[in-house]
Amino acid sequence: MKTTSRTGSSNIPLANDRRNTRAIVLTSHPGNDAARLLPIAWGAGAAQARGPVVGTLHNPGGRNAIGTHAGAYSLYRALAVAAGQLNAEHRPDLTNTAPAVPIGPFPQWSDPDRIVSMDPWGHMTGQAFGAQLAQGWDIRPTIAVTKAHINMPEILAAIRAGRLQPDGDVLSANGDARVTKVAIEPVWWLPGVARRFGISTTDLRRGLFEQTGGMFPELVTRPDLDVFLPPIGGMTVYLFGDPTTLGRPETKIACRVHDECNGSDVFGSDICTCRPYLAHGVEVCIETAQAGGVGVIVYNRKEGRALGEVTKFLVYNARKRQEGGDRAESYFLRTECVAGVNDMRFQELMPDVLHWLGIARIDRLVSMSNMKYAPIVASGIDVVERVPIPDALIPADASVEMDAKKAAGYFTDSVPEADELKRAKGRGLEE
Numbered sequence: 001m002k003t004t005s006r007t008g009s010s011n012i013p014l015a016n017d018r019r020n021t022r023a024i025v026l027t028s029h030p031g032n033d034a035a036r037l038l039p040i041a042w043g044a045g046a047a048q049a050r051g052p053v054v055g056t057l058h059n060p061g062g063r064n065a066i067g068t069h070a071g072a073y074s075l076y077r078a079l080a081v082a083a084g085q086l087n088a089e090h091r092p093d094l095t096n097t098a099p100a101v102p103i104g105p106f107p108q109w110s111d112p113d114r115i116v117s118m119d120p121w122g123h124m125t126g127q128a129f130g131a132q133l134a135q136g137w138d139i140r141p142t143i144a145v146t147k148a149h150i151n152m153p154e155i156l157a158a159i160r161a162g163r164l165q166p167d168g169d170v171l172s173a174n175g176d177a178r179v180t181k182v183a184i185e186p187v188w189w190l191p192g193v194a195r196r197f198g199i200s201t202t203d204l205r206r207g208l209f210e211q212t213g214g215m216f217p218e219l220v221t222r223p224d225l226d227v228f229l230p231p232i233g234g235m236t237v238y239l240f241g242d243p244t245t246l247g248r249p250e251t252k253i254a255c256r257v258h259d260e261c262n263g264s265d266v267f268g269s270d271i272c273t274c275r276p277y278l279a280h281g282v283e284v285c286i287e288t289a290q291a292g293g294v295g296v297i298v299y300n301r302k303e304g305r306a307l308g309e310v311t312k313f314l315v316y317n318a319r320k321r322q323e324g325g326d327r328a329e330s331y332f333l334r335t336e337c338v339a340g341v342n343d344m345r346f347q348e349l350m351p352d353v354l355h356w357l358g359i360a361r362i363d364r365l366v367s368m369s370n371m372k373y374a375p376i377v378a379s380g381i382d383v384v385e386r387v388p389i390p391d392a393l394i395p396a397d398a399s400v401e402m403d404a405k406k407a408a409g410y411f412t413d414s415v416p417e418a419d420e421l422k423r424a425k426g427r428g429l430e431e
């Protein structure tokens with residue numbers, strides 16, 4: 001056995017030294033008992049009956065899920081282990097990490113088809129699966145709940161314009177808004193995900209296996225494992241108001257479901273309406289919280305309609321260089337030319353988080369998008385009012401996007417005429 005250690009270091013064996021001497025264990029065939037010892041009964045009404053999702057790699061009984069924790073960041077963890085900077089067998093010390101605010105359980109958690117893309121018990125692993133943790137299983141949270149203050153210049157502007165009034169609780173005079181924020185990693189129950197798309201579980205598993213270059217062989221060799229931790233981005237939920245009133249029919253809910261747009265959300269790029277819409281959503285959430293309700297911002301890591309930012313920037317160039325300039329008429333077509341489709345966000349899975357929060361009715365949905373409205377309503381949540389963005393908040397270069405979306409059937413009071421859609425409105429590349 002190789003026993004080298006790094007020059008001058010202690011006699012603690014380094015993770016990569018040990019790793020290089022171990023046999024590679026193929027995970028593609030049953031070699032453990034986890035699926036039998038800790039079966040997952042998705043949608044069971046209580047945590048113990050449902051059972052923990054074990055996606056960690058060092059358990060005496062193996063794992064009962066495909067993939068590993070942390071979504072896209074699982075690859076960085078792999079890199080840290082490969083680079084010798086992280087002991088592969090490190091277990092997190094979860095002291096004091098429990099949710100800052102309790103969320104659930106709600107009746108929706110025990111409907112196997114209502115929530116299929118996240119683990120409803122993912123923030124409660126410590127309290128729900130203490131017995132298994134004590135037996136030595138490495139069970140990790142896939143959800144974390146904490147509290148914070150946020151401060152956005154748009155909210156200060158709304159205070160100055162008299163649209164929002166500080167109350168010293170939800171909103172301070174300096175523009176600080178108090179929030180509960182929830183980070184959520186994706187956990188897919190494959191039979192439920194397949195049903196959402198009306199395809200067979202076999203077709204789903206095969207597609208996921210083949211189109212990732214064979215990344216997870218268990219998708220096709222281990223039909224006994226039907227929970228998958230996909231290496232994709234998750235979401236963050238920002239709650240305004242008292243989250244302990246969630247799940248009560250009398251609690252008024254405002255909600256914006258927002259898909260990440262780094263260029264606009266963070267850097268204020270003006271080709272789209274993303275940040276203005278997000279800020280408007282926060283404003284409506286603060287109003288609702290001040291009136292005793294709960295405001296909910298769901299922020300999904302689905303950059304560029306889940307096509308990714310490289311595709312998105314390629315499309316921007318194609319739009320601005322096309323003959324006739326950037327115009328609403330060809331907005332979606334240019335995306336399809338590059339990506340093959342104009343959207344891959346799969347809003348079919350989006351309402352899961354709303355059910356996880358115990359929401360059965362949204363009083364104010366801050367969105368014009370039918371692609372968001374339709375799956376929310378189809379999933380059994382009533383929507384009372386849809387709130388469009390005020391025209392004054394739309395940036396100049398974003399009018400192409402707005403007109404294209406309105407013409408494509410986004411909810412609006414005024415659908416633009418064909419002539420309007422033909423006119424070039426976006427800036428050229430050199431402007």
Ligand SMILES: [Zn+2]
Pocket residue numbers: 261264272273274275
């Ligand atoms: Zn955007």
